[in-house]
Amino acid sequence: MTLIEQSATELLGLLKRREVSSRELTGAYLDQIDAHDQQIHAFLRTDRDRALQQADLIDRRRAQGESLGSLGGLPVAVKDVLCTRGAVTSCASKMLENYVPPYDATPIARLKEADAVILGKTNMDEFAMGGSCENSAFGPTRNPWDTERIPGGSSGGAAASLAASMTPLSIGTDTGGSIRQPASHCGVVGLKPTYGRVSRYGLIAFASSLDAVGPLARTAEDVALLLGVIAGHDARDSTSIVQPVGDYRAATRRPLEGLRLGVVSEHFGEGLDPEVAQTVRDAIDLFKDLGATVREIAMPHSQYAISAYYIIAPSEASSNLARYDGAHYGMRAPEAEWRDGGAEENPLVQMYRSTRAEGFGAEVKRRIMLGTYALSAGYYDAYYLKALKVRRLIAQDYHDAFEQVDLIVGPVTPSPAFKLGDKSEDPLSMYLVDLYTVGANLAGIPAISLPCGFSSDRLPIGIQLQGAALSEELLLQAAGAYQGQTTWHSQRPELA
Amino acid sequence: MSGTAYTTVIGLEVHVQLDTRSKLFCRCSSQFGAPPNTQTCPVCSGQPGALPVMNLRAYELAMRAAIGLNCEIPQFTKWDRKNYFYPDLPKGFQTSQFDLPMSQDGYLDISDPEGAFEERRIGIIRAHLEEDAGKSLHDEEAGKADSRIDLNRCGTPLLEIVSQPDMRSAAEARVYLTELKLLLTYLEVSDCNMQEGSLRVDANVNLHIDREEDLIATPIVEVKNMNSFRAVQRALEYEVERQYELWQQTGRKLGDVGVTKETRGWDDEAQLTRAQRGKEESSDYRYFPEPDLLPVTATGEMVQSVRAGLGELPAALRTRLAREYQLSPYDADVLVNQGRSLVDYFVAVADRCGDGKSASNWLQQDVLRHLKETGTTIEAFAVPGEQLADLISAVHSGALTTSRGREVLTHLISNGGTVAQAMQQLGIEEVDQSELEELCRELLIANPKIVADIQSGKTKAAGALVGQAKGKNPNVNPHDVQRICLKLAAEM
Numbered sequence: 001m002t003l004i005e006q007s008a009t010e011l012l013g014l015l016k017r018r019e020v021s022s023r024e025l026t027g028a029y030l031d032q033i034d035a036h037d038q039q040i041h042a043f044l045r046t047d048r049d050r051a052l053q054q055a056d057l058i059d060r061r062r063a064q065g066e067s068l069g070s071l072g073g074l075p076v077a078v079k080d081v082l083c084t085r086g087a088v089t090s091c092a093s094k095m096l097e098n099y100v101p102p103y104d105a106t107p108i109a110r111l112k113e114a115d116a117v118i119l120g121k122t123n124m125d126e127f128a129m130g131g132s133c134e135n136s137a138f139g140p141t142r143n144p145w146d147t148e149r150i151p152g153g154s155s156g157g158a159a160a161s162l163a164a165s166m167t168p169l170s171i172g173t174d175t176g177g178s179i180r181q182p183a184s185h186c187g188v189v190g191l192k193p194t195y196g197r198v199s200r201y202g203l204i205a206f207a208s209s210l211d212a213v214g215p216l217a218r219t220a221e222d223v224a225l226l227l228g229v230i231a232g233h234d235a236r237d238s239t240s241i242v243q244p245v246g247d248y249r250a251a252t253r254r255p256l257e258g259l260r261l262g263v264v265s266e267h268f269g270e271g272l273d274p275e276v277a278q279t280v281r282d283a284i285d286l287f288k289d290l291g292a293t294v295r296e297i298a299m300p301h302s303q304y305a306i307s308a309y310y311i312i313a314p315s316e317a318s319s320n321l322a323r324y325d326g327a328h329y330g331m332r333a334p335e336a337e338w339r340d341g342g343a344e345e346n347p348l349v350q351m352y353r354s355t356r357a358e359g360f361g362a363e364v365k366r367r368i369m370l371g372t373y374a375l376s377a378g379y380y381d382a383y384y385l386k387a388l389k390v391r392r393l394i395a396q397d398y399h400d401a402f403e404q405v406d407l408i409v410g411p412v413t414p415s416p417a418f419k420l421g422d423k424s425e426d427p428l429s430m431y432l433v434d435l436y437t438v439g440a441n442l443a444g445i446p447a448i449s450l451p452c453g454f455s456s457d458r459l460p461i462g463i464q465l466q467g468a469a470l471s472e473e474l475l476l477q478a479a480g481a482y483q484g485q486t487t488w489h490s491q492r493p494e495l496a
Numbered sequence: 497m498s499g500t501a502y503t504t505v506i507g508l509e510v511h512v513q514l515d516t517r518s519k520l521f522c523r524c525s526s527q528f529g530a531p532p533n534t535q536t537c538p539v540c541s542g543q544p545g546a547l548p549v550m551n552l553r554a555y556e557l558a559m560r561a562a563i564g565l566n567c568e569i570p571q572f573t574k575w576d577r578k579n580y581f582y583p584d585l586p587k588g589f590q591t592s593q594f595d596l597p598m599s600q601d602g603y604l605d606i607s608d609p610e611g612a613f614e615e616r617r618i619g620i621i622r623a624h625l626e627e628d629a630g631k632s633l634h635d636e637e638a639g640k641a642d643s644r645i646d647l648n649r650c651g652t653p654l655l656e657i658v659s660q661p662d663m664r665s666a667a668e669a670r671v672y673l674t675e676l677k678l679l680l681t682y683l684e685v686s687d688c689n690m691q692e693g694s695l696r697v698d699a700n701v702n703l704h705i706d707r708e709e710d711l712i713a714t715p716i717v718e719v720k721n722m723n724s725f726r727a728v729q730r731a732l733e734y735e736v737e738r739q740y741e742l743w744q745q746t747g748r749k750l751g752d753v754g755v756t757k758e759t760r761g762w763d764d765e766a767q768l769t770r771a772q773r774g775k776e777e778s779s780d781y782r783y784f785p786e787p788d789l790l791p792v793t794a795t796g797e798m799v800q801s802v803r804a805g806l807g808e809l810p811a812a813l814r815t816r817l818a819r820e821y822q823l824s825p826y827d828a829d830v831l832v833n834q835g836r837s838l839v840d841y842f843v844a845v846a847d848r849c850g851d852g853k854s855a856s857n858w859l860q861q862d863v864l865r866h867l868k869e870t871g872t873t874i875e876a877f878a879v880p881g882e883q884l885a886d887l888i889s890a891v892h893s894g895a896l897t898t899s900r901g902r903e904v905l906t907h908l909i910s911n912g913g914t915v916a917q918a919m920q921q922l923g924i925e926e927v928d929q930s931e932l933e934e935l936c937r938e939l940l941i942a943n944p945k946i947v948a949d950i951q952s953g954k955t956k957a958a959g960a961l962v963g964q965a966k967g968k969n970p971n972v973n974p975h976d977v978q979r980i981c982l983k984l985a986a987e988m
């Protein structure tokens with residue numbers, strides 16, 4: 001195994017023992033990016049000089065015997081939806097192509113405090129809206145396992161960068177499955193924490209009540225390491241959870257005992273690819289070998305989850321994205337286009353119209369329109385309010401389920417990664433790929449996606465574990481135990 | 497106005513800026529008057545990713561005001577987003593309160609001390625918290641989209657107080673505003689400075705016209721742009737006439753097809769209202785619960801402690817002053833309307849001299865006039881309450897006449913010190929009783945005609961001696977001179 005293929009925790013050991021410097025490590029990843037990202041396009045931006053400078057600084061401090069933060073010189077890739085002070089944060093949108101935030105998002109500030117080296121910003125679906133990374137205004141990311149295929153989304157760059165050994169750690173965000181689904185398609189581990197466990201301050205909002213920042217990595221322990229850094233209360237996010245953060249790394253090494261797993265039979269029904277179904281069932285059998293008991297549980301309202309999600313998320317998005325109007329920051333349509341437009345319309349309104357028409361991509365516009373409609377007078381009760389009711393029922397289903405079982409286990413996505421362009425003309429079929437993942441966002445609970453096998457086309461397949469609120473330690477314990485018995489996570493694609 | 501009888505119906509929406517040190521959802525200062533855009537941060541400038549955190553002080557001040565307005569405080573209140581596009585609104589929505597405001601169902605009693613209308617109870621529909629928008633430094637007129645925006649004000653906490661349409665005249669509306677401002681300044685929740693925009697008024701007005709068993713309502717007009725209470729009164733008076741004439745001409749009424757709420761702006765120079773173009777289209781603000789903020793729970797203890805800390809409010813204070821100090825309602829009103837500091841001063845004076853009525857007279861006739869002439873406030877008034885009280889006592893005891901008392905007050909204002917010191921410096925001494933009797937006896941002996949007049953019952957004749965006595969000794973008390981002369985003449 002080459003240096004860059006090792007796990008983050010292994011690399012941290014090397015750094016601590018000074019067998020490798022942060023500069024060497026950072027350089028090696030940057031070289032890998034240089035060599036392969038033309039093809040994969042996992043990154044929107046890297047800043048070699050800045051990253052190496054940061055690495056040098058950490059190396060120097062280590063040499064002087066200073067105690068370092070818990071990431072002590074490890075490189076991290078960050079999804080381009082988190083604000084980085086003084087460095088462009090675009091959300092993969094033309095609208096924010098040149099936007100330089102005046103502040104660091106809290107998760108970024110915590111990475112810096114933990115002495116991480118930020119390698120660059122990863123590609124995503126525009127404003128995190130999508131499940132394929134094809135909605136990036138700057139071109140799609142390709143799946144390192146098959147570059148004809150999508151890496152998943154919206155954190156497609158985050159997952160692909162790990163699969164392509166371009167980073168040992170990656171930060172993503174998950175509003176309806178945007179960490180777990182690409183993790184599954186790229187054969188890496190991705191965890192969506194409990195809503196509020198990681199601060200959203202500085203996360204450019206898609207749907208505020210659903211958005212979660214979380215770690216992606218190649219092993220459960222690496223994910224635990226990264227989660228431990230970014231999790232915790234933040235006074236600047238009113239929805240942030242105050243409970244203390246657990247010892248996640250220790251949890252991944254704890255043996256499993258008497259785990260009660262629940263299976264939702266509807267999640268193995270129509271629409272699920274048979275290869276995925278079989279692979280997930282095999283993984284469940286392995287949990288049984290580890291002493292777990294498995295029982296069927298009912299989630300009577302899960303069939304409405306997608307419908308509720310695609311009302312609530314766009315409604316919030318329509319308001320969250322109103323600020324991109326060309327008036328204060330970000331893109332403004334060229335003045336010639338609106339200054340002397342039709343005399344009927346106020347130039348201000350024309351400026352808004354042109355700016356938003358040019359700045360947003362098709363999917364973002366679709367969701368803004370959907371949400372604006374759902375919140376409009378006369379439709380609010382029938383759509384938005386009803387969706388909120390469904391959301392409460394779904395949360396209740398989970399609550400009832402977790403009275404009987406510790407974790408719910410099932411597929412992450414209905415099928416392995418599809419080909420680029422396959423679903424881009426059919427938004428509805430694209431929305432259905434979120435079928436198994438949106439429930440956790442609606443209920444605010446944590447969930448993890450783990451590699452559990454490959455399709456006959458040698459495409460990664462993932463398994464999802466969902467737990468009650470603040471059960472991150474249990475999820476990581478189960479994931480650690482599973483990975484102790486399997487090698488799916490240590491396989492790597494051949495890059496051209 | 498001639499013709500058909502009608503009733504004027506007015507409801508007011510008042511926005512007051514709460515007197516917090518920082519803004520509603522961030523820690524930026526909310527002070528007025530800083531250079532443009534120097535009091536902003538990622539939160540109040542609407543930067544992508546920034547999140548609001550509620551300023552608890554703003555909520556407490558809002559609760560003080562709401563309880564002072566006799567409102568109910570629901571246990572549970574939440575925030576909502578009001579969505580609309582405007583350059584002074586960097587987030588594209590205003591964080592406000594929609595269906596669950598922090599207070600509702602209150603009232604404010606108003607009365608006119610001059611008796612122009614009966615005491616009235618004006619209902620308060622609700623008072624809710626919201627953030628202020630920024631300020632456009634130019635108007636966005638056609639072709640001028642390069643206007644600049646100052647975001648210093650953006651995010652400042654506002655309390656919106658919505659009254660029932662309970663006011664029946666422009667004069668009532670003005671009294672309501674005056675009383676509301678007085679209450680809010682007593683509560684110390686806002687400085688209510690209209691010039692700096694910390695109190696803004698929008699008025700909804702229409703007419704209910706009586707017509708042979710039929711009640712016709714004219715279309716409701718919202719009047720904006722009024723920069724003083726006087727302007728509010730003028731604008732409403734104008735609007736009432738305009739609406740009546742318009743109704744006579746067109747017969748248009750509320751509920752007719754095509755009748756929507758019209759927004760008109762008051763032009764203070766031209767003294768008329770003008771339709772505000774582009775504002776008549778009805779907006780759908782797409783309110784929905786603000787997902788970035790938690791709902792707020794008002795605990796019983798919190799409401800109790802705010803209520804306990806309100807202090808005595810104007811209405812109660814007027815009643816108490818009238819009762820305890822034997823003041824007329826008019827006098828109590830004048831004193832209370834000057835604010836809490838003046839009332840405190842009055843109480844100090846009245847308690848020490850033991851005469852509320854005199855204390856009130858001295859305050860109204862002398863102190864308030866001085867404050868008005870010099871443009872100062874009671875806090876800056878040079879004469880401590882105890883000195884004014886001693887001065888009043890000295891007038892009572894006869895040691896000073898009222899007019900010499902005024903001289904003493906003027907002296908105290910310019911030089912400070914005590915009443916005794918002032919009297920000494922002004923050469924005022926109390927005349928010894930035997931000395932005074934001696935003086936009166938001399939005068940009577942020198943004026944046998946007057947003595948004869950007094951003895952024959954013409955007591956007024958003694959008045960002529962008062963002037964002579966003052967000529968001999970300026971410190972004599974005229975009443976004493978009169979009394980002693982009458983007594984001595986009777987004995988002669």
Ligand SMILES: [Zn+2]
Binds near residue numbers: 538
């Ligand atoms: Zn601010």
